[in-house]
Each structure stands twice: as C-alpha cells, then as structure tokens.
Amino acid sequence: MNFAGRMDFLQDKELLNAMELTETEDMISFSAGFPSPETYPVEDIKESFIKVLENEGKEALSYCSTSGYGTLREIIAKRMQDKFGLQYDKSEVIITSGSQQALDMSGMLFIDKGDVILFETPSYLGAVNALKAYEAELVAVPTDHDGIQIDALKEALDRYGSRVKLIYVIPDFQNPTGRSWSPERRKEFMDFIGDYDIAVLEDAAYSELSFEEQLEKPLSYYDKKGQVVYVGTFSKTFCPGLRVAWLCARHEIMEKYLILKNAADLSSSAIAQRQMAYYLQHHDLDAHIKKISKLYQERRDTMMKVIAQEFPKEAHYVVPKGGLFIWMELPENKDARELLKRAYAEKVAFIPGGSFYPSGVKNNEMRLNFSNMSEEEIRKGMRILGRLTREYLLEK
Amino acid sequence: MNFAGRMDFLQDKELLNAMELTETEDMISFSAGFPSPETYPVEDIKESFIKVLENEGKEALSYCSTSGYGTLREIIAKRMQDKFGLQYDKSEVIITSGSQQALDMSGMLFIDKGDVILFETPSYLGAVNALKAYEAELVAVPTDHDGIQIDALKEALDRYGSRVKLIYVIPDFQNPTGRSWSPERRKEFMDFIGDYDIAVLEDAAYSELSFEEQLEKPLSYYDKKGQVVYVGTFSKTFCPGLRVAWLCARHEIMEKYLILKNAADLSSSAIAQRQMAYYLQHHDLDAHIKKISKLYQERRDTMMKVIAQEFPKEAHYVVPKGGLFIWMELPENKDARELLKRAYAEKVAFIPGGSFYPSGVKNNEMRLNFSNMSEEEIRKGMRILGRLTREYLLEK
Incomplete structure (x- = not known):
C-alpha cells in the first residue's frame, strides 16, 4: 500500500x-x-454527569455545534480574563478535543510543505509530532532561563525569512524543562515578533499549575495585533479523560479554525463539555x-x-x-x-x-x-x- | 496573516x-x-456513567491508550463478526473521535498534494471536507441503483493512473441518496479493485439502520488483500454526543493510523469509551x-x-x-x-x-x-x- x-x-x-x-x-x-x-x-464529576443527563440529556447526547458549547466558552473566556487579564470574546474561543487537537489544527491552518516552524527548544514532543505531520522544517531556537533567546530567534528569522509561518512556545512551566519565561522576556519577545507577520502558538497547558501566589501574564496579554493563538486545557488542572481543551484566536483566524475543526471531527463531545460547564458553575476549580x-x-x-x-x-x-x-x-x-x-x-x-x-x-x-x-x-x-x-x- | x-x-x-x-x-x-x-x-446511559465512575473512576478520567479502551475494542470486534462476518482482531480496531476523525486521518495517511481520491458520487459532505484538506483532486465516479459504476471506475483509474490513492464509498443506505449497493456489485467491485494497490475507505455509518431483516455484507467481507479500511460509529445507532467511533484496518496500515491518532489528539475520551463498553455489556444495543x-x-x-x-x-x-x-x-x-x-x-x-x-x-x-x-x-x-x-x- x-x-x-x-x-x-x-x-x-x-x-x-x-x-x-x-x-x-x-x-x-x-x-x-x-x-x-x-x-x-470523582464524586463531583459523577454528580455533574448525573445532573447534566437529568436536566439536558438530549442536548448532551447530540452533536454539539462545531465551535463548542456556548456556556462553557463563556465561562472559559471569563475565567481567562479573571486569571490572566486576557480579553477574549466567547466567539474567539473554540473547544477542542484536548490541546493536542489544537496543535494539530494549527499545523493544518498555517503550514504548507517546506514551511519552517520555529520551536522553543527543547519542546513538547506531542507538538513536534503534530506539526511534523504537515511536512514543515522544524527549527530549534534555544531557550535560556528567561525564555526563548531573542538574538537566536532573530538569526533564525533572518535565515529562513518568509518560510517561517509559525512559532511554537510554552512560556509557563515548560514541557520538558519546567522553566518559565520572565515577564521581561515575554514583553521583549512580543515587541520583537510584532514586527513580523507570523503566528505565535502559545501552549498554556501548565500555566495554572504554579507553586507561587502570582500567575504570569501570557504572551497573548501583550499581543497588539492578534498574532497569538492561545491554547488552554483542563487536562492538567482537572483530568485528561474528558478531552476538553480550548483555543483562542482573533476573528479572522478563528473563522479558519472553525472550518478545520468541522473537517477534523465535526465537534467535540457535547456531554463532556456540558459536564465541564456544570462542574465549573457548581464547584470550585480554583x-x-x-x-x-x-x-x-x-x-x-x-x-x-x-x-x-x-x-x-x-x-x-x-x-x-x-x-x-x-x-x-x-x-x-x-x-x-x-x-x-x-x-x-x-x-x-x-x-x-x-x-x-x-x-x-x-x-x-x-x-x-x-x-x-x-x-x-x-x-x-x-x-x-x-x-x-x-x-x-x-x-x- | x-x-x-x-x-x-x-x-x-x-x-x-x-x-x-x-x-x-x-x-x-x-x-x-x-x-x-x-x-x-438517557437513563441507561446515566446508569453507565455512574457505574463507570464508581467502579473505575480514576482510569475513566485519565488518558486512554492511543488505540482506545481494550475492552471496547474487543466488544466491537466481536459485534462486527456476529453482525457482518467481519474478522478483525482487537489489535486491528482503533477508537476514533467520531467517524469524521477516521476520515480525516485517512486523508492524512494516504494523500499527498495532487493525488486523486475517487468518490462514489453524490457523497457525504463531511468526507469531502475532510479529504479536501489534503489538497487532493476529488474525482466523482457515478453511482447507479446497484452501487458505484464499475465501467466509470475503470475509466477513472485508466485516466488518473497511479495518482489515485484512495476510493471513498458508503455501500449501505448511502449519504445523501439513501441507496445501498447490491451484493453482486459489492463482489464485482472488490474483485475489480483487488487488482489495484489502492486503499478503499468504507464508511459504514448507516449499515445497521436497516428496515429489512437481513444486513448486507460489507465490502471488507470480500477483501482478500487487506486494502479496505472500514469505519463504523455509534453516532447514528446510539448517540453522537459521546464521539465514539472506530476504524478497522490490517496491521501494516493500522500501525500508521496509530501514529496519526497520537498526533491528532493523543487518544479519545476514556470515560466516553468506558461508558460505551459498560452499556454494551449491560444493555441490549441491538x-x-x-x-x-x-x-x-x-x-x-x-x-x-x-x-x-x-x-x-x-x-x-x-x-x-x-x-x-x-x-x-x-x-x-x-x-x-x-x-x-x-x-x-x-x-x-x-x-x-x-x-x-x-x-x-x-x-x-x-x-x-x-x-x-x-x-x-x-x-x-x-x-x-x-x-x-x-x-x-x-x-x-
């Protein structure tokens, strides 16, 4: 074959x-x-499933809209504003089947064969796998204790020019190194990359799992032109078995993701999304x-x-x-x-x-x-x- | 952007x-x-969720293995044998997030830009969307009341030669026409296509929704060389909100699908799969x-x-x-x-x-x-x- x-x-x-x-x-x-x-x-999740099936069983077992369950998207948008100061409208949030799907769709959206993706390195293996599938050249950009190195980034951009279509980063408690970018480096990075017409894929899988009081502001917070695609998930803070994550992007980009989400799996599980929404409304995730x-x-x-x-x-x-x-x-x-x-x-x-x-x-x-x-x-x-x-x- | x-x-x-x-x-x-x-x-599904969370809550809320929940794959393999005479080992069954994901992954697996996919026509819009994303040329092959027309198929194969990488068909109660292929046409098609090294994507979404006593044998039943990829789903016979479907393929092909499933979303929802398995073991889906x-x-x-x-x-x-x-x-x-x-x-x-x-x-x-x-x-x-x-x- x-x-x-x-x-x-x-x-x-x-x-x-x-x-x-x-x-x-x-x-x-x-x-x-x-x-x-x-x-x-487990007990709270069980209660949520029971309530969802009792109150809205038919809806929970039907197809969901492609963008995801509206109430959940609203809660997520509000939560991101409260925690990180991020201003996303509900229509700029789409539910994905785990953040892995958001990475996969990002390859689908931005990458043609032979394009270049810059990776903060070392980096998440799952992102490498997902993005490799689009036949991009993956180029490592080294990271120091404050985050991606701006001079190395500039060098890569000079070298690969317009072939660079995407930059993949994990600014918080990075996988695999556990490091976080400093606030200064975040600002410096966004100032710098704002001059380029390149999408930044910010993987925020670990952002809330902090051992300190203060959460850092995401790159998206400093994004003036809407070039950051922000990916969050409940897999690490809650549980991975529901496969509920989300992707935020500004409208022009979000429209395209919707088409791809529809092609990829029509929609994410309605019952998993409604369970998650119920839990968030009736329990204290924080x-x-x-x-x-x-x-x-x-x-x-x-x-x-x-x-x-x-x-x-x-x-x-x-x-x-x-x-x-x-x-x-x-x-x-x-x-x-x-x-x-x-x-x-x-x-x-x-x-x-x-x-x-x-x-x-x-x-x-x-x-x-x-x-x-x-x-x-x-x-x-x-x-x-x-x-x-x-x-x-x-x-x- | x-x-x-x-x-x-x-x-x-x-x-x-x-x-x-x-x-x-x-x-x-x-x-x-x-x-x-x-x-x-709804009631039986609720009971299943409760039992799964009570008996195996931790496993149900964790990541599942990429291939899917073993017990469910066994039940599906046995069910397909009982209903359709299909002989798939559990290891030749992978769980997907709806059959849409199986279609998407099939594009990923078989299609390079510029390849040709033959479609029994008219055909399922979701398959067109999923496969179009891989930049194939989609070529319509007309269908009559007995199924895809073999002479038109031959003509397309002669014309496009080795560019043809995949044939997409829905032999049972086809979407959108509602037609089913006759047993004779099924055999004729499989005899004919067996001479080519081309994958056949058999979408069996509606196969069990028959108004007659007898279910037809799938194309896969007549497949002598392992070129059919068979896709089934619980979305139409049970409910779509769980996003539980499956794909069957012989080992050489299945290995590749596993890599792609891992890249696409790591695994399908563990709790949805375990709920489905519990339901199938304790209730009568037939x-x-x-x-x-x-x-x-x-x-x-x-x-x-x-x-x-x-x-x-x-x-x-x-x-x-x-x-x-x-x-x-x-x-x-x-x-x-x-x-x-x-x-x-x-x-x-x-x-x-x-x-x-x-x-x-x-x-x-x-x-x-x-x-x-x-x-x-x-x-x-x-x-x-x-x-x-x-x-x-x-x-x-």
Whole structure:
C-alpha cells in the first residue's frame, strides 16, 4: 500500500510508547506528563454527569455545534480574563478535543510543505509530532532561563525569512524543562515578533499549575495585533479523560479554525463539555487547582531531596516553580537512552531528552515527571535512578 | 496573516451551517443527518456513567491508550463478526473521535498534494471536507441503483493512473441518496479493485439502520488483500454526543493510523469509551437499534406519503430501505438552492444537492432527512416544501 510522504517523517514513537506504558502495572514511571489520578474529584464529576443527563440529556447526547458549547466558552473566556487579564470574546474561543487537537489544527491552518516552524527548544514532543505531520522544517531556537533567546530567534528569522509561518512556545512551566519565561522576556519577545507577520502558538497547558501566589501574564496579554493563538486545557488542572481543551484566536483566524475543526471531527463531545460547564458553575476549580498544586509541590520537594542525596553532582537541574517536570542534564558524553535501558531493567521509566528536540538532537538529558507517582514511589524510583546514574557516570 | 494553501479549497460551509442551524429553535429542519434525540436511552446511559465512575473512576478520567479502551475494542470486534462476518482482531480496531476523525486521518495517511481520491458520487459532505484538506483532486465516479459504476471506475483509474490513492464509498443506505449497493456489485467491485494497490475507505455509518431483516455484507467481507479500511460509529445507532467511533484496518496500515491518532489528539475520551463498553455489556444495543429503525421507518413512510400527495410528479426519488435520507431530483433546469431560499422564509430547511458533489456539481437535487423530526413536523414541513416545489416548478 502507498502512504503519503509525511509518514516518512513520523517515525518517533516515544510519546506513543509512553502512553502505552501507562498500562504496565508495576513500573515506577516518571515518563508521562499526567496529573495524579487520585486528585480527580470523582464524586463531583459523577454528580455533574448525573445532573447534566437529568436536566439536558438530549442536548448532551447530540452533536454539539462545531465551535463548542456556548456556556462553557463563556465561562472559559471569563475565567481567562479573571486569571490572566486576557480579553477574549466567547466567539474567539473554540473547544477542542484536548490541546493536542489544537496543535494539530494549527499545523493544518498555517503550514504548507517546506514551511519552517520555529520551536522553543527543547519542546513538547506531542507538538513536534503534530506539526511534523504537515511536512514543515522544524527549527530549534534555544531557550535560556528567561525564555526563548531573542538574538537566536532573530538569526533564525533572518535565515529562513518568509518560510517561517509559525512559532511554537510554552512560556509557563515548560514541557520538558519546567522553566518559565520572565515577564521581561515575554514583553521583549512580543515587541520583537510584532514586527513580523507570523503566528505565535502559545501552549498554556501548565500555566495554572504554579507553586507561587502570582500567575504570569501570557504572551497573548501583550499581543497588539492578534498574532497569538492561545491554547488552554483542563487536562492538567482537572483530568485528561474528558478531552476538553480550548483555543483562542482573533476573528479572522478563528473563522479558519472553525472550518478545520468541522473537517477534523465535526465537534467535540457535547456531554463532556456540558459536564465541564456544570462542574465549573457548581464547584470550585480554583480550590481544586490549589490543592493539586500543593500536592505536586510536595512531590517536587521529595524528588529534589532524593536527587540532592543520591545523584552525582555532575547531573545538573533547576528547581521548577510549577508544572509537572524536572529536566536533568548529564555530562555531554553520556547518553540518557543507555541509562533508560538500565532503568527499565529495574522497573523505572523516564523519557530521554533527545525526544524533545525538533532538530539538533542532544542525548545527554532526561525528563522526570513528579506529579504522577506517590511520594513513596518517587523515593524508591529516584533512589534506583540515582544509583544507576552514579554507576553510569563512573564508567569511561 | 498567511494561511496554508489548503485553506483556499476549504470554503464550503454547508455542513458547518447545518450544524449551527441545529441551534435555531423554530426551524423544521430536514437538513442534518442526526438521529432522533428522543430515542437516546438517557437513563441507561446515566446508569453507565455512574457505574463507570464508581467502579473505575480514576482510569475513566485519565488518558486512554492511543488505540482506545481494550475492552471496547474487543466488544466491537466481536459485534462486527456476529453482525457482518467481519474478522478483525482487537489489535486491528482503533477508537476514533467520531467517524469524521477516521476520515480525516485517512486523508492524512494516504494523500499527498495532487493525488486523486475517487468518490462514489453524490457523497457525504463531511468526507469531502475532510479529504479536501489534503489538497487532493476529488474525482466523482457515478453511482447507479446497484452501487458505484464499475465501467466509470475503470475509466477513472485508466485516466488518473497511479495518482489515485484512495476510493471513498458508503455501500449501505448511502449519504445523501439513501441507496445501498447490491451484493453482486459489492463482489464485482472488490474483485475489480483487488487488482489495484489502492486503499478503499468504507464508511459504514448507516449499515445497521436497516428496515429489512437481513444486513448486507460489507465490502471488507470480500477483501482478500487487506486494502479496505472500514469505519463504523455509534453516532447514528446510539448517540453522537459521546464521539465514539472506530476504524478497522490490517496491521501494516493500522500501525500508521496509530501514529496519526497520537498526533491528532493523543487518544479519545476514556470515560466516553468506558461508558460505551459498560452499556454494551449491560444493555441490549441491538434491541435499541431495532426500536429506532422501526421509528425511522415510520417517519420515512410519513414523508413518502406527503411526497406522494403534495409534490409534483416531476420530482423524482427512490424509497430508501434504511438510513436517514431521501434524495430528490428536480427537473434539470431547476436549482434546489433557490427552493431552499424560499423554504427558509417559511422556516423549513434541507440541504441542496450541490453540496454533495466533490466535483461536477449538479444543483437540481436535494437531501431530505427523515429521522430527526416528529411525524407532525414532517407532515407540516413537507406540505410546505411540496407547495413551494409545485409553485417553483410552474415557473418558467
């Protein structure tokens, strides 16, 4: 059988494997970027489903409009205004089936074969997979502790010129590094990119999972000409099993997304959207987020403690102030894939850093998720990983 | 802002509008291909959601594996064997977010820009939209009362040669015409196409909605070399609001679909899939389908009766033996879009036939859905439409 040319690019199965590994029982897995299932407010969700089916069962089981359930879109728009000062009208919000679908549709909307997409690097593997499918050249732009590097960005724009159609960034508690852009860098970036006619895809999946009081203003907040496409999701703050996320864009762009959403799956699940709206109207999502952020902060602390005790000092890392991940760097001559092999043998898993490079792969890094395992599992798994790392680093 | 080239092809908003019109209150709409909401087994679905959340809440609210919930895939595989004699292993079944997503992914998998897709014509607008996005040339192959015309198919294959990568067909109670392929034509088609290395996308959305005892064997049943990709859905037999459908393909092809599903949205909703599995294990979907088929048959009969009484004899149609649609043909110099304008003014809607042509548009036809309105609404709306048609046909 003949397949489309794009299939030649889509060979990286790391994320796929990470997802399938979730079904392996006795693995201590620091791989996947999952929230912790014991935090799900199962009872409240059950109540919401019951109420939705009792009050509006027929509507909840029918097709939804392509843009999504109006009430939910209104609540989301208001919530983003309250939290981040973002001014989106309900008509500038569309519901997507997870934020992954929003990334996929963005490739569909902006990318022709041979176009260039700039990636803050390292970057989210799922975005790399989704956007690779549109046969773009993915170009890495390095990020430092304050965010994407503006001089490197300028260099890439000079080099690739009008071929650049999209810039993909995760300014808050970035996947995989856990870093956040400073407010100054956000402003600098938006000032700079405002001179170009290029769409910016802002992935805000982790933005609300902060361990500090103050949330940062998104890039979209500084956007004067409507070039930012903002993507949010309930998958990390609530639960991923409903597949309810959203995309915000100004009208000219939103019109096009609507056409693509319709082509992609007609509409997202009506009952999942109405359940979410009911929950938001009758329960306190902010209190829930506060609770899980506290839990994740404790787990981060536990992981940090074991790292400090058990890992060799040649393993570098930064303490993340939110999100789900720690990023660890081994000496340059070391390969995290080799370490992973040894870890698998002792039933511990993580994702080697090479998977997060859209181009110019480095293999001496690794991503460690701290949200999804219990403190006991974190202690046990990280001790094993620490010992294996020590042993590996001692080898020539 | 610069958009991808494909956006120039995606201007047809007919389906989008039909979906949005569902939210207009006082319209008698024969437009959309929706099942009738009062048939949804709301109580049983509620019970299923409750049980799933009580018994397996954490799993149901987490990410699902990319291929879909194993138990559901097993049940679907067994069901297809029992009903249609199809032999698919669980690993050859993937869950998709509505069958629309299966169509979209099929474009992604098989189509490069400039390839040719052959469409049994007229055809499902959603498939046209989904596949157009991959910048294929869509070529219409005419269908007669027995199915796609083999000599016209051969002609198209001779003409376009190796550019043809996919053939899209709906052998059962086709959308929009309501026609079904004869068993002989199915065999003839599969014998013929078996000599080509071209994928066949079999859309079985309406296959179980039969008004007769016997279900026809799908094309996939006659497939000797694994070239058929079979797409089924619960949207028409159960309810569309869950967005649970499935795609079956042999291993070599399935591997690729898995990569694409992962890129598209990671996985379909875990809770929707588990709810569906619970329902299938604890309730009788076949009895439900029998009940709704009887209801739709009665509505078809009502619509037929009004057509016989109120429509001019120049309006041609065939009585469908299943599915959701009647296809009506006006004299060739007449335009269904003009008729629709007048119908809208009297709060009656349908979809003009031109929307169902991937190429070589004809405008003297119309699609009438009979599943979604009550008998009273059907009588009222069809009387109005009959009068408007009589008046319109009297004009020069």
